[in-house]
Amino acid sequence: MTNHENFKTLDERKESIICNSKFENRNIKCDTNSVSGAVSQRACVYCGARVVLNPITDAYHIVHGPIGCASYTWDIRGSLSSGEEVYRNSFSTDLREQDIIFGGEKKLSNAIDEIVNRYNPKLIFVYATCVVGVIGDDIEAVCKRAQEKYGIEIIPVQSSGFAGNKKSGYKAGCNAILNLISRYPKHKKEFGINYLGDFNLAGEIWIIKNYLKKIGVPIITKLTGDSSFEEITKATKASLNIVQCAGSMVYLAKQLEKKYGIPYIKVSFVGIEDTINSLRNIAKQLGNKEVIDNVEKFISVQKKKFEKELSYYKKRLYGKSAAIYVGGGFKAISLIKQFKELGMKTVMVGTQTGSQDEYDLIKSLTDEGTVILDDANPTELEMFIKEKGADVLVGGVKERPLAYKLGIAFFDHNHERKHPLSGFEGAINFAKELDITVNSPVWEYVKKEGEKDVKKKFYKFEYESV
Template sequence: MATRCSDRTDIPVRRGGGCAFCGAKMSLQPIVDAVHLIHGPMICLGHSWDSRPTASSGSRLHRTNFTTSLTEMDIALGGERKLAGAIDSAVDRHDPAAVFVYQTCVPAMIGDDLAAICRAAAGRVGRPVVPVDLSGLNGGKDHGTRAAGDVLLDHVIGTREPERLTDTDIILIGEYNVAGELGHIRALLAELGLRVLASIPGDGRYAAIAGSHRARAAITFCSRAFDGLAEAMRDRYGIPFIHGSFYGSANISATLRGIAALLVERGAPSDLSARTEALIRREEARIESSLAPIRQRLRGKRALLGTGGVKSWSLVAALQQIGLDVVGTSVTKSSTDECRRAAGLAGADRLTAGLDFDRLGLGGIDVVLSGGIHRLKAIRAGAAWVEVNHERRLALTGYDGTLRLAAAIEAAITHPLAAGSTDRPPWERTDREQKADRIGTEAKAG
């Protein structure tokens, strides 16, 4: 199967998975203390928190759906007055830190002036009202994801000053806090004395993001998430950054070393690098002792990875640490750099465009790691299945994340129902086959 790696482009490109509005909503909704108001018909409410859940350590306002629910009459008469009323009502009832207003195709076509409405509303309600003018007419989901970073740069970042600053303040870009993973990252960084000034967007707070221009350094996690935001903040505010990952011990250790070195260069305590090495030695030794017996049981099992982006290479490293043979990894949503990293770990001949159904159909795959859309195909092919996309409830970040992943894979492979997953259903089996099954069952019972 041919591979496809995506370079950054300024030309809106439509790909499967949604429109520009969908990409922008997905990227900004993890900001938890803001109202996210969709200006459009009810159908656009499908792009809500429920379709891409992200966790919060505080406010749950981001989980509430807000929409102007435009009707045919609104299309005929214009939806601007309805939008203004919706903003006022949301602020009055929920007292958010800010309001993000998302343009959709219908009001864009009838000419509703989103920027003017938001500007007037901000004066009335006394807090930021941010126009996200990225309707589906602008392009595909990838374009919306990238342009969401431009919205933050133009309307949010740099508009407030942090209450206090330290020499070890960093920002995280492209971390979505799926399954509460940000908490594990924060704990590791805090042990080194590093403070996360802002997380963009996962578990994000509006005020923290507004003051994120004062950070000393940044870690960016996914080349497709907020594509270009790290570069723009470096150019505009002088914040250096590294590409990192908190999946798999080797990647975590490299990320910690990289951010420590960057901070020391910018005036952090000189012993930070030594303390980082001490933490890495301790954690790698601890995880290795816990992982050894599981690796012994899983060694040589064949895994097929059907995800993309940063996970196309970082999860490969984690799976190899567990002892699995990664026979294929999808790079459909991966940048050129992510493809290069995946090829270096798994081999160029094992990069695939999406889940490799041909290889899965040949059999011999022990476990498939992907999103829920591939679950039935994996089970029908006789493979175990583990959720690793945004619907998952399992946190995979941090050194312990590799242990949790290994335990989940072992549980899936050894599940008592897995062995019979490829059997034909009873109504498709002949009388002779069913009789043989009964005799075998009775013999085992006897």
């Protein structure tokens, strides 16, 4: 924070902000709880668990708690399905005062009955919310009893909101998946991979699935985008796990390695450079000569196909600067690389849940002067966006209006994105959407700070036309 003495920030926050400089040897403070009273952009354990599990398309997701937790997560994630659509409905026990007093176990048990009697579910997840953790409902026991009664999989998810942060929620979600997998015998290994940490936002998994098909690598289980109960129970067949969203799913990959001997690699299909590296790495790990050849052929075809289109956007975006504020560190890293590919510079990078090694990598990838911050609040974001003169902010729902109010472009890299951003096609979409927002004529009408009167231009126009 050495350069920003004028900026008043909470003392507790100072260690969570660094400026990339050769003179700065301090590590960023991260992976801690938010300060009480901060306007934090972070979410809770339950939110993390929902992110991980909700995309499982044929599962019945029962949110055990008062209605809010179910309402706010009803079909907001943008994970697409090629089959079942059950997961897009909202199921809740809608706990009321008397349930809080007398306990909610009976209601939960009835809710499960009502689902089973009405439909033919194979898999039900039961999410614990804050209040359930406090009143002491034993959701494990309720799930176990119902499971014995009906002979279907009913899996408790320990996601009480206060029991950690969003990251702990990812872990709770991964534990639920492990729980499910462990209920089936270990399969014989096959040639094929599991794809972890892609939630099929805007259909991204389908792009990658298609690539893998072209290089001759079958996907056994997708976790969890466009996935299903059957698919998940086959996960132990895989000979390799590849992990896209490391923040949410590396834990699962590690557990699968430990328990079932499936090795894993981290991949990223965000941006052309990362996509190419990831495909090569997958081929290398599988050690299959044919796949290695296929990858090279595939890459050269794709590169040719997309390079021309990308160069159009590169010209339009060259020299612009970007500010990043996203959930995980891994995504931020991919974005920095992608901006580099487009000839843009990254002037601010923040994440909600980045880890120390991710921040180290961010520091090594960015230029001198780039501000790096963990668990930022809107005031800090505003301050650095202005100071660094960013042309575009990459973020999620809550950051969008902030960017717009400041009169700068915004790019949604969260679950509200409408176009897939993975692979070569995704890189084009990324550039195209950036172009749309950065070079939109609407910004001409915004008064920029320091500009005395935006109306001047229009008065001038009026005079001329008179």
